[in-house]
Amino acid sequence: MSAPGLTYGPLGNHCAHLCVDMQKLFAEPSEWATPWITRVLPRIVSLVERKAEQTIFTRFIPAARAGHGVGTWRRYYERWASMTVEAVGPQMVDLLPALRAFCPPAQVIDKHVYSPWPEGRLQAELAGRGVDTLVITGGETDVCVLATVLGAIDIGYRVVLVTDALCSSSDATHDALMTVYHQRFAQQVETVEMEVLLSAWN
Secondary structure, three states, rough: OOOOOOOOOOOOEEEEEEEHHHHHHHHOOOOOOOOOOHHHHHHHHHHHHHHHHHEEEEOOOOOOOOOOOHHHHHHHHOOHHOOHHHHHOOOHOOEEHHHHOOOOOOOEHHHHEOOOOOHHHHHEEEEEEHHOOOEEEEEEOOHHHHHHHHHHHHOOOOEEEEEEEEOOOOOOHHHHHHHHHHHHHHOEEEOOOOHHHHHHOO
């Protein structure tokens, strides 16, 4: 049985919603503000309202202060000293309030790099739940979402990207990555709009 817009059929009982880095850190007036974040937020809320128990939020946690970090991350936080936890305050790493309200039952997993996979906690949680499919929303399409998707592909998850629930600070690279997802990862990544996703995940 197929689902409209989903190449590999409807979503089953072993599906989780992974919402990437929808945090105050990436909303105005932050230097890392992603203008689309307010545009996609209501769509993400509509999904979390229905699937809070199946939702895992990731949060990107910057270095504590300038000079911290391993390898090129040290240089990164010298450039972005204004975005360390010391500079912005710990409250800025929190989820946007509209999403924080769903925790619990939704879960939060922190990470310190773009990808949520190297630190191991996310994979352990998903394996414990028997998850085989990830519905992915959040930002940025061309940075942390990209790292999340590629890691999920390598592990072997079915990946469903909700195209109108992704955001980036760059229109050009958002569009470029959507083309890459469509053309280069068609066997492993499905792309649908939120309306289709909601009707396919019952």
